[in-house]
Amino acid sequence: MPVLIVGAGLAGLSSAAFLAARGVDVLLVERHPGTSLFPAAVGQNLRTMELLGFGGIAERVPMLPPGLSAFRVRIAATLPGPTFHETVSETDTSQVNALSPARLGTAGQDKMEPILRRRAEELGADLRFDTELVSFGQDDDGVTAVLRDRDGLTSEVRAAYLVAADGNRSGVREALGVGRHGSGTLGHNVSIIFDVDLAGLLDPEPPTLHVLHNEHANGVFITVDAAVNRHLYSVNYDPAAGQSPEDFTPERCVELIRLITELPDLEPDIRAVRPWDTAAMVADRFRVGRVLLAGDAAKVTPPSGGLGGNTAIGDAYDLAWKLAAVLDSTAGPELLDTYDAERRPIADRVVLEAERLAGNRGPATAGDGGREGEELSDEQRAARLVLGFRYRSAAVISDPADEDSADTDSAGTDSAGTDSAGTDSSDTDSAGTDSSDTDSADTYSTDPEDPNHPSGRPGFRAPHVWLHRDGEKLSTVDLFGHGFVLLTGAEGGIxxxxxxxxxxxxxxxxxxxxxxxxxxxxxxxxxxASLVRPDGVIAWRTTEAPDDPAAVLLQALTTVLAR
Structure with missing residues (x-):
């Protein structure tokens, strides 16, 4: 078995789908009986939708309709109570279309996971639910894992590589002894999914995330599915005050919902209750030998901004094309080292941005429009995070002039990110932090670039440019996602x-x-010519044709592929 994946969240299922699309045999195991019922990680940004498009999945994802759309974050005490502060983020899809041919996705994790599951199964991936990883070990040639199914029967499997997508409480990461850095646990929460008709209480336009602060409980509320009157209320609790998830009995959940709606006779149907922790942590290593961490096993973010789920899918795509290349011997195994070099800095930036957004959602921030001294709006920061990111690794050959001024580290930003409408209520654990240092500086203005003014330098996403072929309109982005692509100018026939x-x-x-x-x-x-990798990132370029294009191109690809 080439690849064993542990965990069927967004990272695990998208890894299975992306790998299977490249012809890699995959076995995925998940200890739960099915995909998530909770609408965590709502919204797919443009970069994520491009990656899903490369994998043949994007068209299955519900998308933001054409026209001007808005998403509101409202801070108040209760749903009908007075508003302390609110922000309305408008997405002009005509401007979005100038940056990418993709459209913004609107699926929550409860909808996205089944889409990914179906795609992976269609492509031949072996997905085994009710099956858990008992133990594993690795050597120079592969990974040996012991699995246990729903009947308690154990079996042993051998894989070339293991992808640990088993969430923030990752047993694989802990078994490897990989520490984490960051702010640690920021809060404890219980999410309640319930059905009830609140049509007379809520204005459905624009879609709204309600951040509620009152003397009884603090939390967030959002309508999950208006068609079936399904809602989510995620409420904080304090262990230091003797509170615990066990306090949230069905009766207590009903009481809380009546408080935030100010409807004492309301009879909500409680569908599910799940505890989770808000945290901000990044693993110190994303690769240990033949084991690679992805999704929440690699990093966990606060829910603000919807960054976690998008980053998980970004991890999966980066892993998939690199693993496939190594497994079919078109790349050397050192190519997998670039996964850590590229994606771990992404995770650091994503966590910092999610923490910044979370800091602007308290009642004390009412009316301030953001933190003092910030020069970029949330929308501008999101654009840089999503489409203006930069990779620095051995799989990128920087321009000579760029190398002279580059930092020696592998700084980058998120290729996942989100638009301002995203939310993310992924469960997180309460693991502590270690003493590892991480770059906490805000470098959005120096390392990433404004995607409205792309430079085309190696390491950046290959920009979207509209083209015309045989009377049809297509984007440069439509050319990417399968193998390498070489874009040349009008005189580049050589x-x-x-x-x-x-x-x-x-x-x-x-x-x-x-x-x-x-x-x-x-x-x-x-x-x-500009050489674009299978993930749509520029690997190398030359402004003019050299004397021996084949020799120069061969050297570039040999370097990028660690041959």
Whole structure:
């Protein structure tokens, strides 16, 4: 078995789907009987939707309708009570269309996980629910794992690699002895899913996240599915005051819902109750030998901004194309080291941003519009986080001038992120933090770039440019996601033969496209070329054609693929 995945959350299921789409045999095990019933991690940003598009999944995801849409965050004591403060984030989809051909997704985790599950199963992935990992060990050639099914029967499997997507309480991470850094546990919560008709109480337009602060309980409320009158109320509790999840009996949950609605006779139907902790932590290592951490096993974020679920899918895609390349011997095993180098800095930035957003949702921030001294709006920061991120690793060959001014670390930002409408109530654990240092500086203005003005430098996402082919409109992004792509200017026909020659010598998929349109944002001349990785990230570029394009291209790909 090439890959064993532990955990069927967003990271695990998307890893299974993305790997299976590349022809990799996958076994996924999940100790629960099915996918999540809770609508955590609501919303898929543009980058995530691009990745889902590469995997043939995006069209199945419910999307934001065309036109001007808005999402409101309202801070108040109760649902009908007076508003302390609110923000309304508007998404002009015409502007969004200028940055990506993708559309924003609106699925919660309860809807997204079944979509990913169906796709993975269609592609032949072996998904086993009610099955848990008992133990594992690794050597130079692979991982040996012991599994236990619902009947208590154990079996042993052998895999080349193990993807630990088993959540914030990851037993795999703990068994490996990988520590975590960050702020640690920030709060304790219980989420309540309930059904009741609140049509006379709530204004459904625009969709609203209610952040409620009152003397009885603090928490958040959102309508999950208006069609069936389903809602989620996530309330804080304090262990220091003797409170615990066991206090949230059905009767107590009904009492709390009556308090926040100010409807003493309301009879909500309690569907599920789940405890979870708000935390901000990042694993100190994302790779230990043949084991790789993804999703909440690698990092856990506060729910503000919906960053956790999007980052999990970003982890999965990065892992999938790299694992597939290593397994089919088109890349050296050192390519997997770039997963940590690229994705761990992403996680650090995502956690910092989620903490910043959470700090602006208390009653004391009413009317301040954000923290003093912030020059970028939430929307601008999100754009840089989602589409203006940068990777620094051995799988990126920086421009010489860029290398001279680059930091020596692997700083980057999130390729997941979210739009301002995202929320994320992923459960987190209460594990402590260690003494490892992490970069806490706000570098949004220096390392990422404004995606409205892309540079086309290696390490950045290849920008969206509208093209025309055979009378049809398509994006440069539509060309990515399968193998490597070489984009050349109008006078770059010489690169076609070079790409064919190099692809044959390396045994890889490499498509060369000569673009007649102006490749604004790619920073190449008419005879230049830009090499784009399977994840839509620029790996290398040359502004003009060299004397021997095939030799130069071969050297670039050999470096990127750790050959």
């Amino acid at each position: 690169w076609t033969a070079a790409a064919d020659d190099v692809a044959a010598r390396l045994g890889i998929t490499l498509q060369a496209h000569t673009i007649a349109e102006d490749l604004t944002g790619y920073g190449i001349e008419a005879s230049g």
